[in-house]
Amino acid sequence: MPSSLQNDTFLRACLSQPVPFTPVWLMRQAGRYLPEYRATRARAGSFMGLATNPDFATEVTLQPVDRYALDAAILFSDILTVPDAMGLRLGFAEGEGPRFERPVRDEAAVAKLAVPDMAKLRYVFDAVASIRRALASRLPLIGFSGSPWTLACYMVEGAGSDDYRLVKTMLYARPDLLHRILAVNAEAVALYLNAQIDAGAQAVMIFDSWGGVLADGAFQAFSLAYTERVLRGLKRDADGHRVPHIVFTKGGGPWLEAIGKLGADVVGVDWTVNLGQARPRVGDGIALQGNLDPNVLFAGPAIIRGEVAASLASFHAAPLSTRNGHVFNLGHGISQHTPPEHVSVLVDAVHELSRPYHVLPQA
Amino acid sequence: MPSSLQNDTFLRACLSQPVPFTPVWLMRQAGRYLPEYRATRARAGSFMGLATNPDFATEVTLQPVDRYALDAAILFSDILTVPDAMGLRLGFAEGEGPRFERPVRDEAAVAKLAVPDMAKLRYVFDAVASIRRALASRLPLIGFSGSPWTLACYMVEGAGSDDYRLVKTMLYARPDLLHRILAVNAEAVALYLNAQIDAGAQAVMIFDSWGGVLADGAFQAFSLAYTERVLRGLKRDADGHRVPHIVFTKGGGPWLEAIGKLGADVVGVDWTVNLGQARPRVGDGIALQGNLDPNVLFAGPAIIRGEVAASLASFHAAPLSTRNGHVFNLGHGISQHTPPEHVSVLVDAVHELSRPYHVLPQA
Numbered sequence: 136m137p138s139s140l141q142n143d144t145f146l147r148a149c150l151s152q153p154v155p156f157t158p159v160w161l162m163r164q165a166g167r168y169l170p171e172y173r174a175t176r177a178r179a180g181s182f183m184g185l186a187t188n189p190d191f192a193t194e195v196t197l198q199p200v201d202r203y204a205l206d207a208a209i210l211f212s213d214i215l216t217v218p219d220a221m222g223l224r225l226g227f228a229e230g231e232g233p234r235f236e237r238p239v240r241d242e243a244a245v246a247k248l249a250v251p252d253m254a255k256l257r258y259v260f261d262a263v264a265s266i267r268r269a270l271a272s273r274l275p276l277i278g279f280s281g282s283p284w285t286l287a288c289y290m291v292e293g294a295g296s297d298d299y300r301l302v303k304t305m306l307y308a309r310p311d312l313l314h315r316i317l318a319v320n321a322e323a324v325a326l327y328l329n330a331q332i333d334a335g336a337q338a339v340m341i342f343d344s345w346g347g348v349l350a351d352g353a354f355q356a357f358s359l360a361y362t363e364r365v366l367r368g369l370k371r372d373a374d375g376h377r378v379p380h381i382v383f384t385k386g387g388g389p390w391l392e393a394i395g396k397l398g399a400d401v402v403g404v405d406w407t408v409n410l411g412q413a414r415p416r417v418g419d420g421i422a423l424q425g426n427l428d429p430n431v432l433f434a435g436p437a438i439i440r441g442e443v444a445a446s447l448a449s450f451h452a453a454p455l456s457t458r459n460g461h462v463f464n465l466g467h468g469i470s471q472h473t474p475p476e477h478v479s480v481l482v483d484a485v486h487e488l489s490r491p492y493h494v495l496p497q498a
Numbered sequence: 499m500p501s502s503l504q505n506d507t508f509l510r511a512c513l514s515q516p517v518p519f520t521p522v523w524l525m526r527q528a529g530r531y532l533p534e535y536r537a538t539r540a541r542a543g544s545f546m547g548l549a550t551n552p553d554f555a556t557e558v559t560l561q562p563v564d565r566y567a568l569d570a571a572i573l574f575s576d577i578l579t580v581p582d583a584m585g586l587r588l589g590f591a592e593g594e595g596p597r598f599e600r601p602v603r604d605e606a607a608v609a610k611l612a613v614p615d616m617a618k619l620r621y622v623f624d625a626v627a628s629i630r631r632a633l634a635s636r637l638p639l640i641g642f643s644g645s646p647w648t649l650a651c652y653m654v655e656g657a658g659s660d661d662y663r664l665v666k667t668m669l670y671a672r673p674d675l676l677h678r679i680l681a682v683n684a685e686a687v688a689l690y691l692n693a694q695i696d697a698g699a700q701a702v703m704i705f706d707s708w709g710g711v712l713a714d715g716a717f718q719a720f721s722l723a724y725t726e727r728v729l730r731g732l733k734r735d736a737d738g739h740r741v742p743h744i745v746f747t748k749g750g751g752p753w754l755e756a757i758g759k760l761g762a763d764v765v766g767v768d769w770t771v772n773l774g775q776a777r778p779r780v781g782d783g784i785a786l787q788g789n790l791d792p793n794v795l796f797a798g799p800a801i802i803r804g805e806v807a808a809s810l811a812s813f814h815a816a817p818l819s820t821r822n823g824h825v826f827n828l829g830h831g832i833s834q835h836t837p838p839e840h841v842s843v844l845v846d847a848v849h850e851l852s853r854p855y856h857v858l859p860q861a
Contacts, residue, residue, distance in 0.1 A: 298833060303793035307801055350769035350791040350829070352808070388752050389770050406713035407752050428713040430666035438670055445715070466713070470661060 139272050145207040146275050149338055149379035149401045151422050151460035157447065157489035158206035159482055160277070162383075163468030164199040165211045169475055171198045182227045186213050192262035193269050200274055202475070203482045207275050207338070210266065210331070212259055214281035214342055217323050218290045220251035231294075238293030240301060245312045250323045253330050260334040267335035277381075278336030280327050282343035283320035283361035290316060299348050306357060313357060321361040325368030332370055332378050340381040340403070341365060347386015347405075354390055359397065366398045381424060385467060391416040406466035410446065414453035414460075422460035423450065427481075429465045432473045436480045443484040451492050458492050502635050508570040509638050512701055512742035512764050514785050514823035520810065520852035521569035522845055523640070525746075526831030527562040528574045532838055534561045545590045549576050555625035556632050563637055565838070566845045570638050570701070573629060573694070575622055577644035577705055580686050581653045583614035594657075601656030603664060608675045613686045616693050623697040630698035640744075641699030643690050645706035646683035646724035653679060662711050669720060676720060684724040688731030695733055695741050703744040703766070704728060710749015710768075717753055722760065729761045744787060748830060754779040769829035773809065777816035777823075785823035786813065790844075792828045795836045799843045806847040814855050821855050 140146070145158040166172055175195050179185035186192060196211040215233050219225035224236035239245055253260075266276055281289075289295075291302035291313075305313045328339045346358040362382060372378050383403025387394055394402050395417030402417045404410070406428040413423055431442045443463075450461045463485045469478070503509070507521040529535055538558050542548035549555060559574040578596050582588035587599035602608055616623075629639055644652075652658075654665035654676075668676045691702045709721040725745060735741050746766025750757055757765050758780030765780045767773070769791040776786055794805045806826075813824045826848045832841070 298793070300793060300796065300833060300835060303791065304796035307791075307794050307797035307805070347770065351772040353791070354770070386749070386770070389772070407710065407717070407749065409714040409752070428666065428670075428716070430661070430663055431670050433663065433667035434670035442670070470663060472663060 140275060141272050142206055142274055145462060146337060146379060148460060148462045149381065149422055150377070151400075151420055153459055153493070155490065155493055156486045157461050157463050157492070159463035159485040160205050160207040160209065161199070161465050161469050161478070161481075162209075164203075164205060164209065164478075165195045166469060167471035168469060168473040168478075169198055169202070171202075182213075183225070186211065186216070187258045189258060189262040189265045192258075193265040196262075196266045196276075197269055199478075200270075203478055204486065205274070205482060207277055208266065208270055209277040209340070210259070210263055210279060210336065212262065212279070214279070214285065214344070215289055216256055216259055217251065217280065217320070217327055218286055220253075220255040221248060221290075221319075221323070222251075223290060233289065234294040235289065238301075239290045239316060240293075240305075242309075242312060245315050248316060248319050250319055250326065253326055256327060256330070259327075260330050263331050263334035263336055275337040276335060277338045277340055278328060278331030278334075279340040279342060280324045280331075280365075282341050282346065282358060282382075282384075283317045283324055283365065284349070284358035285343050285345045286320050286324070287313065287316045287357075288345045288348075290320075299345070306353060310357075317357060317361045318364075321364040322368075324365045328365070329368070329370050332372055336378065337372070338379040338381060339369065340383060341399075343382065343384040343387065346384035347388075351389060355393060358384070359390065359393055363397050381462075383424065388413075392418075395421045401460075401462060403464065404466065408466075410450040410461075411452035414450070420460070422462060424462040424464050426464070426466040429467055429470050429473070432469065432477045432481060436477070439477060439480045440484045440488070443481060444488050447485070447489050447492065461489075463489070503638060504635050505569055505637055508825060509700060509742060511823060511825050512744065512785055513740070514763075514783055516822055516856070518853065518856055519849045520824050520826050520855070522826035522848040523568050523570040523572065524562070524828050524832050524841070524844075525572075527566075527568060527572065527841075528558045529832060530834035531832060531836040531841075532561055532565070534565075545576075546588070549574065549579070550621045552621060552625040552628045555621075556628040559625075559629045559639075560632055562841075563633075566841055567849065568637070568845060570640055571629065571633055572640040572703070573622070573626055573642060573699065575625065575642070577642070577648065577707070578652055579619055579622055580614065580643065580683070580690055581649055583618040584611060584653075584682075584686070585614075586653060596652065597657040598652065601664075602653045602679060603656075603668075605672075605675060608678050611679060611682050613682055613689065616689055619690060619693070622690075623693050626694050626697035626699055638700040639698065640701045640703055641691060641694030641697075642703040642705060643687045643694075643728075645704050645709065645721060645745075645747075646680045646687055646728065647712070647721035648706050648708045649683050649687070650676065650679045650720075651708045651711075653683075662708070669716060673720075680720065680724045681727075684727040685731075687728045691728070692731070692733050695735055699741065700735070701742040701744060702732065703746060704762075706745065706747040706750065709747035710751075714752060717750075718756060721747070722753070722756055726760050744825075746787065751776075755781075758784045764823075764825060766827070767829065771829075773813040773824075774815035777813070783823070785825060787825040787827050789827070789829040792830055792833050792836070795832065795840045795844060799840070802840060802843045803847045803851070806844060807851050810848070810852050810855065824852075826852070
């Protein structure tokens with residue numbers, strides 16, 4: 136681990152090492168709920184204008200860590216950059232979600248699919264390097280990618296979906312085509328994350344945002360197996376330090392035992408998961424990240440503090456010999472409607488209320 | 499159990515009694531994937547025109563059981579009839595989902611909320627009686643309601659939601675208001691299901707379609723507790739027979755132990771749940787209903803049969819002393835895009851492939 140960081144609490148927690156307090160960061164912490172983000176976004180002209188410009192990406196990545204006492208920064212980017220580099224042409228229509236102009240739905244499109252030249256994603260690696268310079272040694276920077284399955288959902292559907300009908304039809308009717316997409320994705324994601332590590336990412340997270348929509352059995356074969364392939368391909372940093380791996384499967388509660396065996400250092404969980412019950416399921420030595428319902432942030436300060444206290448108590452109720460290995464986070468991205476001042480309450484409550492759990496003598 | 503039924507396999511399976519084959523029905527089996535449904539819907543002029551007319555409701559309820567060898571019929575209705583009767587004014591804009599004109603979002607609206615006069619829902623009970631007459635003794639009829647929590651989601655949001663921000667804000671910020679809504683809903687749902695039983699429903703199902711969006715802890719307090727209240731209020735039929743209770747929580751996998759203790763005869767599960775692992779979790783003597791991914795029906799006949807075989811094998815892999823207590827179903831409503839001929843393949847495969855599990859000598 137880089138020893139020069141002024142605050143390495145997040146990296147230590149990822150590796151289940153002792154920490155003085157529970158570190159906290161928030162999925163989508165650089166985002167629309169912040170007025171300063173909306174101002175930068177307006178200057179950039181479009182979402183992709185923001186995401187593809189390293190200066191803008193640096194600016195918005197730093198905004199939440201300047202405003203709050205967060206323990207990590209996360210690269211501002213989009214999970215669909217990799218399929219965009221494959222030639223699917225990502226677009227964001229105003230008021231809608233992302234959409235690919237050229238979805239991958241038939242044998243011919245699948246046959247043409249290839250691991251993209253990472254040079255096409257240079258804007259991402261430049262952003263990582265720029266953010267590292269801007270952060271100096273204050274905080275660690277998390278890089279990320281969508282999981283092979285989650286990328287495949289968008290690549291086949293062409294956009295978000297309520298029922299994942301197209302990608303699941305391919306899964307059941309033509310599993311060979313889907314396996315080919317996933318194999319390409321796994322190789323591309325490993326290259327992509329390694330290039331982020333080369334550029335300075337100090338932890339990497341795989342967002343399996345749509346893993347939870349799969350049936351038992353299909354999840355293991357079409358999501359987990361390819362996430363594992365990515366993890367096996369990840370490198371250490373230039374100094375030979377392990378770069379912590381975080382895997383977050385939204386709706387992954389049914390499969391925590393299997394996710395815990397993937398080789399990740401940290402398993403992210405959503406709010407349906409009881410942290411204390413999850414710890415023995417992911418296994419000793421694997422950290423947990425999560426899992427407050429983002430909607431808690433719409434309640435007042437006293438309630439936010441109460442929910443933080445309950446979440447910390449739940450984690451520390453587990454019958455394990457260590458109190459380490461918790462990274463506080465939400466169970467999903469923060470809502471764009473969140474009152475910014477409530478985020479301070481959350482972050483400060485995590486730091487204050489977690490200290491008693493960490494000052495007791497180690498067992 | 500009514501002994502006069504020509505096919506009581508479904509009711510026997512609900513009560514974990516021996517059956518010659520695994521019964522099957524499909525959530526939303528009367529629906530848009532059937533051309534005969536679309537024809538009736540066109541004659542009715544609107545969805546509510548269809549749902550509120552007992553003759554039309556009878557016609558569409560019978561369509562799938564006339565076409566396929568299904569083992570139960572389910573009342574054609576909507577889960578939002580109860581809040582509509584409370585005065586929230588349900589509407590269906592063309593091409594959109596349901597929407598309430600008068601959502602319940604503040605203290606004043608909550609204070610005004612009351613259990614509706616069941617006379618306003620007479621069209622539902624008339625439909626139940628009419629369907630029973632039309633079915634004669636062929637098959638049992640399932641009545642249903644939304645759960646108190648699921649109804650509250652629509653009542654507060656006013657429509658479907660991606661993030662349940664309004665109802666969850668109420669949950670965290672003003673739990674007193676939400677508890678009051680849920681108490682009214684629980685009383686109304688119990689009256690509603692009892693009136694369906696009086697009219698002839700031979701099993702009743704509670705759809706907790708949105709239970710799975712709740713955080714651990716919140717699910718128990720805001721969904722489970724009120725479903726339990728409904729179940730405690732349910733009556734037997736006019737002949738003193740137990741009317742099987744089915745509780746289906748989409749995304750309820752994390753809480754199967756608690757759901758199994760509710761007092762229901764059958765626990766419905768979605769496709770993320772492994773049936774064999776679920777059996778010891780819900781407890782001996784509680785039947786399971788589910789859980790095929792509806793998207794399997796987009797694949798060809800051989801694959802559908804293979805997935806049916808795998809689902810049956812999964813259920814029967816559980817280390818329990820009984821092979822009873824399985825009602826085959828999908829893990830969610832059938833898609834409107836389903837090829838109707840694939841449903842025959844599914845239904846026939848369940849009957850054929852399940853027989854070997856039921857002819858072995860009982861342990």
